[in-house]
Amino acid sequence: MLNLFGKKKKKSRGSAVADALAELKDDQDKRGKRRKRRGKQLLPSWVDRRILIGLGIIVIAIIADGVRRENQEFYATITHVYGQVQIHADAQSGGKAARVDDKLQDRNVIRTGAQSQAVLDFPDGSVVSVGPDSQMVVKLLEYNRGGAWRARSLFLQCGQVWAKVSPHFGKESEMKIYTPSSVAAVRGTMFSVYQDPKGRKSDIMCSDGTVQAQGLTGAPQALTPNSSATVSAGRATGRTRRMSSEQTGYFRRPELWKDTPEPHWLKTAELTITQTLDAPLTILGIGKASPYVGCANFARRAAAQEQLRRIFLNIEGQKYPEYINPGTIEELDIPPDKVRIILSSFHGDAIELYRQLEGGRGFIVFARARDTKRTLYKLTPYGVENATEAELRQYQAY
Numbered sequence: 060m061l062n063l064f065g066k067k068k069k070k071s072r073g074s075a076v077a078d079a080l081a082e083l084k085d086d087q088d089k090r091g092k093r094r095k096r097r098g099k100q101l102l103p104s105w106v107d108r109r110i111l112i113g114l115g116i117i118v119i120a121i122i123a124d125g126v127r128r129e130n131q132e133f134y135a136t137i138t139h140v141y142g143q144v145q146i147h148a149d150a151q152s153g154g155k156a157a158r159v160d161d162k163l164q165d166r167n168v169i170r171t172g173a174q175s176q177a178v179l180d181f182p183d184g185s186v187v188s189v190g191p192d193s194q195m196v197v198k199l200l201e202y203n204r205g206g207a208w209r210a211r212s213l214f215l216q217c218g219q220v221w222a223k224v225s226p227h228f229g230k231e232s233e234m235k236i237y238t239p240s241s242v243a244a245v246r247g248t249m250f251s252v253y254q255d256p257k258g259r260k261s262d263i264m265c266s267d268g269t270v271q272a273q274g275l276t277g278a279p280q281a282l283t284p285n286s287s288a289t290v291s292a293g294r295a296t297g298r299t300r301r302m303s304s305e306q307t308g309y310f311r312r313p314e315l316w317k318d319t320p321e322p323h324w325l326k327t328a329e330l331t332i333t334q335t336l337d338a339p340l341t342i343l344g345i346g347k348a349s350p351y352v353g354c355a356n357f358a359r360r361a362a363a364q365e366q367l368r369r370i371f372l373n374i375e376g377q378k379y380p381e382y383i384n385p386g387t388i389e390e391l392d393i394p395p396d397k398v399r400i401i402l403s404s405f406h407g408d409a410i411e412l413y414r415q416l417e418g419g420r421g422f423i424v425f426a427r428a429r430d431t432k433r434t435l436y437k438l439t440p441y442g443v444e445n446a447t448e449a450e451l452r453q454y455q456a457y
Contacts, residue, residue: 122336125329126346128182132202132209133347134162135179135187139314142175142191150196150395165408166399167197171218183209184225184319185234188312192256193218198237198386199408204348205337205356205431207330208232212407214386215261219253223315224268227322235407237386241290242273249315250282251306260291264302266310272296275382276414278456293382356430362404363428367438369401370410370424375440379422383413406433414454425451 137157145154146161147168154170157177163169171177171193179187189195198212209232213220216239224234226247236243239258243250248268254261263272265282272288273279277295280288287306289297333340333348341349373391374380380390386409388398402408406427413424424438425446437446 121329121332124325125333126340126348128326128329129202129204129333129346129348131182133200134164135181135197135200137161137163137177138180139176139178141177143172144175144177144189145170163197165197165199168194169197170194178314181211181225183227183229183322185211185228186223186314186317187213188221188314190219190221193220195220198402201429202348203429203431204334204340204346206231206433207334209234210407211235212237212386212409214238215252215254217254217256217258219251221249221251221310221312221315223249223319225319227319233407235386235409237384237409238290239384239387240275240292240294241296242385244271244273245269249310251309258292260289262287262289262306264306264309266302266307273455275384356428356432359404359430360428360434363426363434363436364443366401366404367424367426367436367443369397371438371442374422374424379415379419380413381415381419383410383424385409385411385413404429411435411451412454414457423454425454 137159140157140159144157146157146163147154147170149166150168152168154168157169163179169177169179169189171189171191173191175191177189179189181187194216195218196214196216198214199210201210202208203210208229211232211234213235214237220236222234222236222245224245224247228234228247230246232246234245236252238252238254238261240254241252241261241263243252243263245268248270249266250268250270251264251266252261253264263270263282264287265284267284270282271279272282272290274290274294274296276293280296280299282288282299285302285307286299287302288299291297333346337348340346343349370388370391373393383390386402388402388410393401402410405411406429411425411427413422415422421440425435426438427433427435435446435448435451437444437450
């Protein structure tokens with residue numbers, strides 16, 4: 060602006076600021092228009108940005124619901140309670156009366172009184188019925204997102220359980236019931252395990268499918284439908300025999316014969332998506348299927364090897380035990396709090412096998428890491444090494 064003498068009039072400070080703000084606004088408007096033009100070039104003309112936002116919300120909701128379904132795999136739900144049933148947070152805690160819809164998780168203990176019973180349901184449709192005068196510990200309920208397999212380990216201190224493993228349990232999944240004298244390993248089947256109160260023997264019965272009955276020594280026995288075997292403490296599995304009419308009658312329980320529903324298609328789709336996204340979900344620590352935030356499988360393998368070395372320190376330098384219960388390793392006289400740490404690093408919350416070598420001159424321990432592939436290791440007086448499935452089978456029959 061010129062004054063009367065043709066000279067440029069000096070702007071006030073307020074005018075200068077206003078002009079600067081106007082120029083800044085014009086520049087921002089131009090940039091916004093350029094971004095819109097670039098966005099239109101990237102997206103088809105018929106795509107509305109609101110559609111993309113809506114789809115993003117749906118995808119996030121599906122992933123969140125998939126994680127919710129995964130989290131359910133880490134619990135067993137009580138669906139029926141008959142008589143006096145108590146739940147304990149762990150073996151040292153006081154109990155409370157069990158109620159329908161209560162959930163059991165790792166380390167929980169369930170005790171039933173005389174003429175009492177509790178029925179547990181699992182998300183895949185599997186069922187476990189805990190009979191009268193029984194005590195059972197939930198060792199581990201695990202769902203491995205990356206491998207899409209389940210692992211369930213129960214310890215029957217005394218009494219009897221009946222179980223039906225759902226056909227939707229998973230091809231690579233496995234359920235094991237440990238007792239003071241035996242191990243019963245199953246996939247899709249109907250079976251029962253009885254443990255006498257003094258811990259001297261257990262009876263393993265198979266009504267349908269196949270059960271592998273393993274003593275603390277000797278070779279395992281494969282039980283086929285309507286067969287059973289007795290395992291004495293510290294002994295190999297006894298000879299297979301047909302179930303008695305009384306044993307067969309025990310399986311006529313409504314909870315075992317109810318139809319197993321097919322999994323909903325949405326659940327199948329959601330778990331497939333979360334399995335695909337296992338790496339980022341684990342790194343972010345999202346969901347109970349991410350037990351180690353930010354840790355890869357190698358960290359889980361390293362943890363298993365480290366705990367095998369701790370077992371080595373407790374075995375070496377003494378007379379090697381004749382046998383070791385894989386679910387408790389109590390024969391090593393390790394304090395319970397340290398046993399919990401050791402076993403929690405292994406698949407199934409237990410070692411796979413212990414064998415004293417001929418003449419007590421050596422030993423071998425097999426254990427699996429909790430990684431996606433359940434990597435198998437062996438421990439000998441020479442240290443920790445990788446092992447093969449063939450070696451495990453060889454020593455199972457030893």
